[in-house]
Amino acid sequence: MSELTFFLIRVAYLAVLWIFVLSAISVIRSDMFGARVPEGARPRAAKPGRAGRQGAAPKPRRGSPTHVAVTQGSNAGITVPLERAPILIGRGNDAAIRLDDDYVSTRHARIAASGDQWFVEDLGSTNGTYIGSVRITQPTTISLGTQVRIGKTILELRK
Amino acid sequence: MAAGRTTGLATGGRANTPASGSPLLGFVHRRRRGAELFLLVLSLVIGVGGYAAVGLGVDGTVPADIIGYGGWLTALIVAAHIVIRLVAPYADPVLLPLVATLNGLGLAVIHRLDLAYAARGRDTDFAPTQLVWMTLGVLLFVATLVIVRDHRVLARFTYTLGLSAITLLLLPMMPLIGVNRNGARIWINIGSLSFQPGEVAKVLLVLAFAGYLVLHRDALALAGRRVLVVDLPRGRDLGPILAMWLMSLVVLVFQRDLGSSLLFFGLFLVMLYVATERPGWIVVGATLFFAGAIAAWQTLGHVQSRVDIWLHPMRYYRNDVPPFSDQIVEAQFGMGWGGLLGRGFGEGDPTRVTYAESDFIMAAIGEELGLTAVLAVLLCYGLIVERALRVALISRDNFGKLVAVGLASVFALQVFVVIGGVTRLIPLTGLTTPFLSYGGSSLVANWVIIAILLRISDQARRPLPALSTDTEDADGETTQVIKL
Numbered sequence: 001m002s003e004l005t006f007f008l009i010r011v012a013y014l015a016v017l018w019i020f021v022l023s024a025i026s027v028i029r030s031d032m033f034g035a036r037v038p039e040g041a042r043p044r045a046a047k048p049g050r051a052g053r054q055g056a057a058p059k060p061r062r063g064s065p066t067h068v069a070v071t072q073g074s075n076a077g078i079t080v081p082l083e084r085a086p087i088l089i090g091r092g093n094d095a096a097i098r099l100d101d102d103y104v105s106t107r108h109a110r111i112a113a114s115g116d117q118w119f120v121e122d123l124g125s126t127n128g129t130y131i132g133s134v135r136i137t138q139p140t141t142i143s144l145g146t147q148v149r150i151g152k153t154i155l156e157l158r159k
Numbered sequence: 160m161a162a163g164r165t166t167g168l169a170t171g172g173r174a175n176t177p178a179s180g181s182p183l184l185g186f187v188h189r190r191r192r193g194a195e196l197f198l199l200v201l202s203l204v205i206g207v208g209g210y211a212a213v214g215l216g217v218d219g220t221v222p223a224d225i226i227g228y229g230g231w232l233t234a235l236i237v238a239a240h241i242v243i244r245l246v247a248p249y250a251d252p253v254l255l256p257l258v259a260t261l262n263g264l265g266l267a268v269i270h271r272l273d274l275a276y277a278a279r280g281r282d283t284d285f286a287p288t289q290l291v292w293m294t295l296g297v298l299l300f301v302a303t304l305v306i307v308r309d310h311r312v313l314a315r316f317t318y319t320l321g322l323s324a325i326t327l328l329l330l331p332m333m334p335l336i337g338v339n340r341n342g343a344r345i346w347i348n349i350g351s352l353s354f355q356p357g358e359v360a361k362v363l364l365v366l367a368f369a370g371y372l373v374l375h376r377d378a379l380a381l382a383g384r385r386v387l388v389v390d391l392p393r394g395r396d397l398g399p400i401l402a403m404w405l406m407s408l409v410v411l412v413f414q415r416d417l418g419s420s421l422l423f424f425g426l427f428l429v430m431l432y433v434a435t436e437r438p439g440w441i442v443v444g445a446t447l448f449f450a451g452a453i454a455a456w457q458t459l460g461h462v463q464s465r466v467d468i469w470l471h472p473m474r475y476y477r478n479d480v481p482p483f484s485d486q487i488v489e490a491q492f493g494m495g496w497g498g499l500l501g502r503g504f505g506e507g508d509p510t511r512v513t514y515a516e517s518d519f520i521m522a523a524i525g526e527e528l529g530l531t532a533v534l535a536v537l538l539c540y541g542l543i544v545e546r547a548l549r550v551a552l553i554s555r556d557n558f559g560k561l562v563a564v565g566l567a568s569v570f571a572l573q574v575f576v577v578i579g580g581v582t583r584l585i586p587l588t589g590l591t592t593p594f595l596s597y598g599g600s601s602l603v604a605n606w607v608i609i610a611i612l613l614r615i616s617d618q619a620r621r622p623l624p625a626l627s628t629d630t631e632d633a634d635g636e637t638t639q640v641i642k643l
Contacts, residue, residue, distance in 0.1 A: 006216065010503040013205075013212050014528065020201040022262055024253050032251065057170045106464045108512055126640055136553065139623060 065118065065157035066096065067142050068111060073153030075099050082157075086112035087142055089150060090123075099138075103127045103151030111157075117141050118157060120148050187619035188553075191252035192244055198256030199236055206232050209504075213271040216505030221359050225368030231290065232263060234503050235297045242301045246308070246574070247617035257539050258609050262293055264536070266593035268516075268523055275510040285597045290603070294607035303610035308616050314558045321403045324363035327356035343589070344414045355600035356589075357411070357419050361569055362604055362611070364403070365426065369561035371400050372434035376557070380435040392435075400427075415461065415498020418590035423573050424448065429568040434561060469586040485611055486513050490522035490581055492628035494533075501529030508640070516597040518589050521581045533601075537578070545573045547612050554619040565613050566608050586602045 030141055068087060070078040078098050080087055086095040092106035099108075105125035119139040122129040129136050130149040142148060148155045168294045206395050207229040214222035254491055270286035277283070307313065313320070331337040346353050372379070374395050382391040391397075404427045408537045411420040428444035446581070455462045468475055472491070487509045497507065507570035509523035512599035516523075523609040525533045547567030572592055580587035591601040 003411060006506070008214060009212055010500060011526075014500065014531045014535075016201065016204055016208060017260075017264075017528075017532055020198065020205060020256075021535050021538050021542075023201060024198055024257060024539075027191065027198065027253055028542065028545070031191060031194075033188070036291050 003075050021120065033110070054123070062115065063159070065159055068155055069098065070099070071147070071154050071156055073099065073101055073151070075101070076155060080107045082111075082113075082118075086110050088123075090125075097155070101151040101153050104153065108150055109148075111142075112139075114139075117142070125150075127136055162533045169477075187622045188249060188459075191249050192240075192248065194495060195243070195252035195256060196240060198253065199240055199259055202256045202260035203229075203233055203236060205260050209264055209267025210270060213267055213274065213504045216503055217271065217274045228290075231294075232266070235294060239297055239300060239585045242304055243613065246304050247613050249547050249620040250613040250617040251550065252622070253542065254286045254609055254613060257546075258606070261536065261539055263595035264482070265520065265597075266290060266293070266531075266590075267529075268520060268595070269503055269597050270625050271527065272509060272523060274505075275508075279510060283516075288599070289597050289602070293601045293606075295599070296603045299603055300606040300610040303607050304614060307611070307614055310559055310562065310611065310618065311556060313366050313562075314370040314373060317367050317374075318399075320363045320370070321367035322359040323368060324547075325403065325406050325410070327363070327606055329355045330404075331414060332410070340588075341520045344418050345416045345419070355598070357416065358600040358604035359607075361419075362566075362607055363429075364423065365562060365565035365569060366611075367403065368400060368427065369558055369565055371403075372430060374556045375400075376434040378393075380432075380437060400431075417462065417465075418573075418576055418588035421576055421589065422569065422589060424451075426569055427567060427573045430561060430565050440536065456496055461475055465588070469583060472583070486519065487581075487583060490519050490525075491583060493522050493526035494530075494582070497526040497529045499530050501527050501532065503527060517591060518577065519581055520592055520595045520597070520598065521578050524595075525566040536575075540570070540574045540593070544574075546616075550612055550616040550619060554615055556618075559615040559618060563612060566612055570608070 036106070065082060067079045069079045070076050078097060084096055088107060088110050089095055089097045089099065089104075090106050090108040091099060091101070091104045095107065105123075105127070107123050108125040109120055109122050109129045112121065118134065118141065120129060120131070120142050121139040122136055130141060131142065131146060142157060144157050144159060146156060176356070198333065203250055207225070209237075210222050210228055211225055214220060214225070234254075239255060239259075243255065248540060266289055269289050271287050273283050319641060330347050332345050336349060337344055338346045338348050338353065345355055345357055347356060348354075348550065378396040378442055379392045385391070403424065408420055410421065424444075428440060430439070432440045432444075456466055457463075468482055468484040470486060472484040472488045476488045477481050477485060493507065493509060493512060496502065501507070504527050505524040508525075509526050512522050513518045514610065521536070522535060544567050547563050547570065551560045551563035551567065571594055572591060576585070576588055577592050579585040579588040580590075591598045594607045598604075
């Protein structure tokens with residue numbers, strides 16, 4: 001083969017190498033902020049009728065939690081079955097778990113399911129919701145026995 | 160900002176005004192698996208095309224086993240891609256293609272060096288061995304992704320991981336299995352297999368550091384007393400991590416493995432700084448580093464000769480007595496001869512450099528593919544580090560953040576130390592070039608690193624579950640605020 005062919009092979013190979021690098025960069029560029037969610041893409045959350053189904057309990061399986069129990073605080077002993085998920089926790093009358101705790105907001109937090117995982121979410125409470133010593137800032141997965149502290153009350157998932 | 164994002168994403172379309180919060184509110188990450196597939200096809204073109212180009216350049220024909228080789232490589236890459244689609248659908252789309260490209264290019268260059276050694280009458284089978292190691296690496300990559308479904312599980316094994324890292328580092332000192340090669344005692348031999356346990360220990364140490372720091376970062380950052388300008392944390396908070404790190408460092412110094420000691424030191428510093436957000440650590444670390452470096456230079460003979468070779472390479476070129484600088488000088492000659500576009504596969508003479516297939520593979524690339532390819536490779540490394548740091552930024556849990564930062568800094572430091580050494584920017588210390596160099600332990604460990612990064616990025620990019628559907632403010636009674 002001629003000298004020219006070798007030169008072309010070399011240049012072509014380097015070109016492919018750079019095409020790869022540049023396309024990787026362009027993928028990163030388009031990925032930088034993710035994709036804007038089109039308004040129509042969230043119909044489920046928008047419809048109030050179906051909104052209630054969001055976070056509803058998955059089919060119970062063996063070994064999965066079945067109820068929430070209040071283990072410490074003035075309301076210790078209360079249990080609420082998870083079939084009623086999403087479960088609202090607070091001092092208000094509409095809360096599924098009503099806590100007589102001055103440090104709890106009216107609508108403090110909720111426990112809901114996504115897939116077969118359970119989440120606790122703070123609803124903008126004054127004093128926050130804690131898992132261990134960490135104040136949660138977004139829906140956080142909880143499993144059996146995870147201690148969720150709300151004010152002076154501690155709740156956990158039980159079988 | 161995190162709280163704002165929660166409500167923004169979760170309230171969905173219900174009278175939601177995204178403009179009222181962070182600019183990221185209206186965005187979710189896409190899966191981008193199609194983009195990944197496209198990039199993987201390009202990376203296969205580079206890997207298999209490189210193999211063909213080596214055959215063409217050296218023998219004038221496309222190698223006979225191109226179908227078998229190409230098929231094998233394609234199968235590995237496609238398998239990794241399918242596994243990601245199945246178990247980590249939201250994982251970063253660029254990491255796997257970058258790694259596949261580097262690995263494919265490395266295989267082609269190692270194959271080229273095999274042919275060059277054969278022309279000199281030395282029979283080597285580095286490329287086939289490397290392909291076997293790559294297979295093992297991909298298998299472990301798949302296993303990591305399948306077994307570790309949530310990276311936070313790893314945080315439970317902090318001390319186990321730290322202990323096993325130190326055990327692994329100690330293994331080469333054991334009498335029967337440890338071997339001494341080129342003055343460094345970092346290999347173990349089991350049967351005919353040789354392995355460098357330090358490479359695996361690197362990954363375990365990152366996980367152990369992250370697990371420890373995530374629990375103790377507040378204590379490390381806030382409790383303690385001020386000495387001169389630096390706030391030192393309490394001994395009981397810093398103790399375990401300092402012990403872990405000192406032990407690994409002592410082991411490495413006794414094994415005379417300078418590169419790895421540098422790597423661990425830097426890793427420790429970066430993670431401590433990221434966890435505590437205290438710039439003081441950088442000052443302390445830099446001071447310690449320079450003090451240590453000067454002390455080592457004055458007391459250790461092999462460090463001194465490394466520095467001398469770095470400063471005056473030509474003085475030791477073709478020397479009669481050690482130290483020799485032939486390796487580094489030949490590498491400079493090779494890269495200079497390669498120039499901008501390189502000599503082309505088969506036209507250079509890369510085996511003039513000893514260990515061209517492992518530590519000095521960048522010299523071989525610079526000679527036969529030129530500066531153009533060297534820059535492309537460096538950019539690939541830069542992008543891997545960028546993606547890892549990006550994972551750390553968007554990760555929702557602190558353990559994931561710390562692990563991603565740790566892995567990114569391991570990667571960045573390793574590339575800097577080895578390529579800086581080969582290009583004579585800094586004194587040479589032996590480390591492998593990730594994914595390119597011949598060497599099984601490093602390749603396998605790096606595939607596992609990528610698997611962990613992909614797992615964390617999958618968790619981080621997965622959209623938050625839409626939980627709150629009713630967040631209108633209905634606080635009737637006032638809530639008593641906890642006095643802190």
